[in-house]
Amino acid sequence: MKPKVLLYKRIPEQALAKLQAQCDVVSFDGIPHSTEFYRELADAQGLIGSSAVINHPLLKKAPKLKAISTISVGTDQFDHDYLASHQIPLMHTPNVLNETTADTIFTLIMCTARRAVELTNMVKQGNWTSSIKEPHFGTDVHGKTLGIIGMGRIGEALAKRAHFGFDMPIQYCNRSRNMKAEHTYNATYLDMGNLLASSDFVCVMTPLTPDTHKLIGANEFAKMKKSAIFINASRGKVIDETALIEALERGEIRAAGLDVFEVEPLPADSPLCQLNNAVLFPHIGSATAETRLKMIECAIDNLINALKGDLSKNCANAHLFINPTD
Numbered sequence: 432m433k434p435k436v437l438l439y440k441r442i443p444e445q446a447l448a449k450l451q452a453q454c455d456v457v458s459f460d461g462i463p464h465s466t467e468f469y470r471e472l473a474d475a476q477g478l479i480g481s482s483a484v485i486n487h488p489l490l491k492k493a494p495k496l497k498a499i500s501t502i503s504v505g506t507d508q509f510d511h512d513y514l515a516s517h518q519i520p521l522m523h524t525p526n527v528l529n530e531t532t533a534d535t536i537f538t539l540i541m542c543t544a545r546r547a548v549e550l551t552n553m554v555k556q557g558n559w560t561s562s563i564k565e566p567h568f569g570t571d572v573h574g575k576t577l578g579i580i581g582m583g584r585i586g587e588a589l590a591k592r593a594h595f596g597f598d599m600p601i602q603y604c605n606r607s608r609n610m611k612a613e614h615t616y617n618a619t620y621l622d623m624g625n626l627l628a629s630s631d632f633v634c635v636m637t638p639l640t641p642d643t644h645k646l647i648g649a650n651e652f653a654k655m656k657k658s659a660i661f662i663n664a665s666r667g668k669v670i671d672e673t674a675l676i677e678a679l680e681r682g683e684i685r686a687a688g689l690d691v692f693e694v695e696p697l698p699a700d701s702p703l704c705q706l707n708n709a710v711l712f713p714h715i716g717s718a719t720a721e722t723r724l725k726m727i728e729c730a731i732d733n734l735i736n737a738l739k740g741d742l743s744k745n746c747a748n749a750h751l752f753i754n755p756t757d
């Protein structure tokens with residue numbers, strides 16, 4: 432008998448057919464919290480979808496769950512303690528989105544430095560009345576120092592672009608040294624305080640965990656150069672958004688490029704929406720047609736493997752299942 436799987440995201444027909452070939456699939460568009468949804472969840476063995484919060488009360492209503500597969504690399508939306516205590520593997524989609532996400536981050540770097548959105552709006556609103564003068568000048572990207580907080584898979588893809596394409600000296604902090612980044616991209620390992628004080632661009636690329644919650648707040652913005660540009664494409668809660676708004680309003684830093692926010696979608700009345708020096712993307716790090724399809728295919732393979740007991744690839748909580756005697 433095929434395992435029963437609850438899909439909580441719309442996916443293309445072809446990908447759905449692949450999942451249906453191996454699993455008995457019940458589909459929802461998101462998590463409706465309806466009676467019908469919870470009835471189906473009660474005997475589901477697999478769960479696949481993305482971004483919705485999968486917390487303790489929801490997981491308690493899925494007593495037959497054998498594996499979860501998220502169509503994302505980030506896993507902060509899950510209750511990791513519950514998964515650990517119930518030995519439920521959580522599969523995710525690392526690597527397939529590295530290059531696309533690094534492209535997005537570079538777009539934020541370019542747009543903030545060259546004021547691309549602000550000046551586009553000026554043209555569209557009919558306010559381009561004479562040649563651009565100093566008050567509208569941007570700042571160079573090439574040759575400037577890039578500080579990367581979280582030199583993991585995406586951090587490295589960003590470092591590659593900055594080093595080979597833009598001659599940018601790279602410095603980073605991380606949980607441990609990344610020798611590949613040091614050798615290949617000439618990256619320098621620094622403590623956070625020194626990185627913040629000496630970088631022209633500061634880019635955060637850590638996962639959201641209890642350790643990284645509000646990792647960057649008022650003290651950290653105060654350490655940055657007045658000319659620094661701050662970029663966040665990791666998770667909104669890795670920074671103190673109120674402190675960032677204050678730093679931008681007071682001119683403590685030059686600009687910010689953000690793909691992620693404390694609350695998503697970002698409420699239209701957020702003070703960020705009033706700031707010319709904030710470039711705001713609607714969480715599009717991996718949102719190209721090609722990459723989103725790769726993520727879906729990867730997540731389907733991950734779920735099928737996990738339901739067969741194969742956790743050898745892409746298991747985010749693999750440490751729970753390693754037998755120390757193996």
Ligand SMILES: NC(=O)c1ccc[n+]([C@@H]2O[C@H](COP(=O)([O-])OP(=O)(O)OC[C@H]3O[C@@H](n4cnc5c(N)ncnc54)[C@H](O)[C@@H]3O)[C@@H](O)[C@H]2O)c1
Pocket residue numbers: 504505506525526528532580581582583584585586604605606607636637638639642643646664665666690691714715716717718
């Ligand atoms: N905006 C988007 O659409 C988008 C797309 C992909 C990933 N992401 C986010 O980016 C995160 C990183 O993805 P990845 O694949 O590069 O992960 P990764 O695990 O390869 O890299 C994360 C790095 O952060 C470092 N780190 C963790 N805690 C730290 C701390 N306190 N201080 C300094 N460094 C720390 C780790 O050592 C690791 O090297 C994801 O977890 C996800 O939240 C966002």
Ligand SMILES: O=C(O)[C@H](O)CO
Pocket residue numbers: 481482502503504505506528716717
């Ligand atoms: O974590 C991820 O993969 C991105 O944020 C897309 O959801």
